[in-house]
Amino acid sequence: MYIQNALPRQGAYFYRIMIEYIRGELADLTPALAVVEAHGVGYALNISLNTYSALQGKTTVKLYVHEAIMTGGRDDSYTLYGFASRQERSLYRLLITVSGVGANTARMILSSLTPAELCNVIANADEKMLKTVKGIGLRTAQRIIVDLKDKIMQSGIADELHVSSQPGTPAVDTAIKDEAVSALTMLGFSPAPSAKVVVSILTDQPDLPVEQVVKLALKMIK
Known part of the structure; x- marks a missing residue:
């Protein structure tokens, strides 16, 4: 058992390992929540958009669990978070x-x-x-x-995850990336998804001018 705060104080937050993962039928799925039914019990797990994407189209799923407990306040809480990996x-x-x-x-x-x-x-x-x-x-x-x-x-x-540290060697042209993300943001798109799409485009086609990057991104952003 792992406890972040061995002696919880008022309002203390800690987590422990009791549930390693849950495997079962995917009963409900939204971008923020997955409900997994296992042995007649429906577990509601908070998820990220990455996990949401990984669960698309599946009926039986396995989610790795993080348990978070808040104690000592007006309302104690027990929250489950689920992860695809x-x-x-x-x-x-x-x-x-x-x-x-x-x-x-x-x-x-x-x-x-x-x-x-x-x-x-x-x-x-x-x-x-x-x-x-x-x-x-x-x-x-x-x-x-x-x-x-x-x-x-x-x-x-x-x-x-096959990651290596290569400081000082950017994977893409930072100036082009920043300009393209700025343009997409001005068009009403969120910065983080825009940046992901722009980086993907520039990784595959590093010599594209910013105008072409923006045009391609507009077709790819959902």
Whole structure:
């Protein structure tokens, strides 16, 4: 059993491992919640958009579980979070150890970036990409990178996701990327999904001018 706060105080938040994963029938699915029925019990699990995408079209699913318990306040709570992979759950648990990053912010980050993308962003200290996530400012982005860069390497998550640290060698033209994301944001699209699409386009076609990047992105963003 792992307990974050061994002696919970008033309003204390801690998590422990009792449920490693849940396997069962997918009874309901929304972008934020999955209900999995196992042995006659329906478990409601908060999920990221990455996990939501991974569950699309499936009837039987397996979700790795993170349990969060809030005690000592007016209303105690017991919340389950579900993840399509161990790596995503591990990254979530690392994120919530960072000062200023709570459960909702961590889930927002994992909804905006895939586990591999997040590892790459942290490993290569890409503050600008982290800042495209709603609610993440410069200081929080820097804190995430400083606190987690060594941990994702030492924990083995980076190796599992085939991530390598290559500081100073951006994967795409940052100026083109930023200009394209800015243009898409002005057109009403959210920054984080826009950045993901733009990076994907520039990774495949690094020499495209910004106008072409924006045109392609408009066809790809959902």
